[in-house]
Amino acid sequence: MVSERGLAVLRAIVQDYVSTREPVGSKSIVDKHRFGVSAATIRNDMALLEDEELIAAPHTSSGRVPTDKGYRVFVDQLTDVRPLTSAQRHAVEIFLGASVDIDDVLARTVRALAQLTHQVALIQYPSVSRARIQHLEFVALAPRRVLAVLIADTGVVEQRVVELAVDHDDAVLRTLRDAANDTLAGMPMADAATALPALAERFPDASRPLVTELLASVAGIIGSTRQERLIMAGTANLVRTEHDFTGSIYPIMEAIEEQVELLKLFGEMAAEQHGVVGNRDVSVSIGRENEPFGLAETSVLTTGYGTAGGAIARLGVLGPTRMDYSTNMAAVRAVARYLSRALGDQA
Template sequence: MVSERSLAVLRAIVQDYVASREPVGSKSIVERHSFGVSAATIRNDMALLEEEELIAAPHTSSGRIPTDKGYRVFVDQLTDVRPLTPAQRHAIETFLGESSDLDELLARTVRLISQLTKQLAVVQYPSFASARVRHVELVSLAPTRVLCVLISDSGQVEQRLAELDAPVDDETLADLRGRLNELAGGRTMAEAAEALMGDIEGLDRRHAAVAHTLAATLAEQARVQRHDRLVVAGAANLVRTEQDFAGSILGVIEAIEEQVVLLKLFGEMASDEHAVAVRIGRENASFGLAETSIVSSAFEIPGRDVSRLGIVGPTRMDYSHSMAAVRAVARYLSRTLGEH
């Protein structure tokens, strides 16, 4: 059984190792932390921690580093996640508040998380399949060229160019816009796609070909499955931490490029009392990420599937700060997307 003081020693080792990347010895713990005991006593505590496989000696030096199990105990023992500063929270609201649509919002989100944590950041698109069509817009760019815009109630915008076999005037386009909105509006994406591929009643035969082209284009947009997609930023951060990995980071990069791996991993992560989930080292071995830690949090749009965002990095990371940053951004996203 590990004593409270030994757990405090473990916390000191984790914090010092994360800050310095150097193995931590009993003398440095006494100098940097106020334990009120001798270095010999700290060495005894470290021996107990090593017996419990919470710390290990990377080589013959007297210093120790945390193991995956040690990081897990450290994270589980966190009684409070260090909050972000008011300046950091203001930066989140300012930077993300400038987004004009969901695509830009999520692109800005991963860039921001990457900057806040100095790790590789990922965000999962909210489910598009379960969203409903809010509005269909047709924009004439030329007599035979129309921009089809499909807007969902979750804020996603799909745009696609339709090339027509015959010119269409503004009056006809306005009529088709109304009819297509009647067909698709309020339906789920799957329902809208099916409806748009059916017959449009009462349509002037002269416009049948144009209507079919526009409806087919919108139907294809409605079939896009955006929830099976991740946005990634900060790969350079991962490269900069290469020395924290025992082998090559190529395997890690390949696993991340296989987005289905991270999507499946996200699906298995459950948030704790801090509203974040943390998977450490060997806990990710089955996903080919045994040397990484993943910190994630959920965000959602009311009535839609829950999505996740998070970071991927080496096990040597500032867990408290990373958890706070990921949680804060996820809460902002939920609040913003809920309002729209």
């Protein structure tokens, strides 16, 4: 069992090591922090922390550095998550406020988060398959070419050009649009996909081939959006912290580029909500907790974002375990809040 002073010593070691990247010794702690005890007492506290595997000596006769377990205890005890400065908040608001659509706002958000944290920033693209249909439109481009447009309640707009086997009919397009919106608007995507065949049967035989082709394109749009994906920025930040990793960073880069494992990790973090007391909206997965995903030397911080209807996806940052957790957690939380507000304004 770690004492209150022991936890304070652990916090000092984490903060100093994150700041300097140098192993932290008892004399340094006494000099920098006001514990009111001798260096010998601090050494005893450090010995107990080492027994608990919360800190370790990277070299003989060196200072101590936090272990993954030590970072976990530090994060779970963290209460002083520092908010963004007023200048940072204003910059984020202005930057995101200039967005023109959801693709633009997500691209701007991930860049802003990478700049704020100096880590790899990640945003999970909202899955249309988990959303509801807001509107369907069919736009004639040529006698045998129609643009099918699907708008979801998350703000996502998906479209597909349909090459028809027969000439389109403007009246049929209008009738299909109205019938589709009357039937499908507000319906979850999965339910809408199964409702499409019945919608086609409501049209006369003469227009059935055209209607079937167009509704097949809508089904294709819904099916294609079930593939999860991430938007990222700041991978150069990972290269700049290469010295924080014991081995090559290329496996980490490959895992990030592959995205599959990261998406699995995002899903687990959403379900388990690894977080800190008082800050449960930000999930933190540290070091060996990420080993199943090929990211054993990294920490990942995520939180949900969405509209008033609830979270629709997650955003976060990835970097070495030696990171400024307090500042990064504040940035992740604040940027998620601004993104949710931007999506609400666009809805």
